[in-house]
Amino acid sequence: MAGGWARDGAVQDQIDDTVSDAVSAARSRMPRGESSEYCDECGEDIPEKRRAALPGVRTCVECQSRRDGALRQSGINRRGSKDSQLR
Numbered sequence: 001m002a003g004g005w006a007r008d009g010a011v012q013d014q015i016d017d018t019v020s021d022a023v024s025a026a027r028s029r030m031p032r033g034e035s036s037e038y039c040d041e042c043g044e045d046i047p048e049k050r051r052a053a054l055p056g057v058r059t060c061v062e063c064q065s066r067r068d069g070a071l072r073q074s075g076i077n078r079r080g081s082k083d084s085q086l087r
Contacts, residue, residue, distance in 0.1 A: 035055060036057070
């Protein structure tokens with residue numbers, strides 16, 4: 001239920017557009033082109049099934065997992081209350 005001058009369903013449309021934009025952005029960051037047979041970081045073989053599933057892949061699963069783990073760590077307390085963050 002929208003309020004004010006917004007039509008019914010406007011909030012859901014905005015949510016859908018936000019999700020669609022996020023999916024498009026994620027797809028644009030995916031690797032493209034020819035996959036590497038060997039990992040760029042450690043030199044190990046990249047399995048054929050991984051290369052077929054992710055065209056343009058340049059790293060093995062272990063190296064990509066390490067890389068993704070490093071990206072997730074941030075110094076922001078997202079679970080705390082506003083009061084704990086303001087102190």
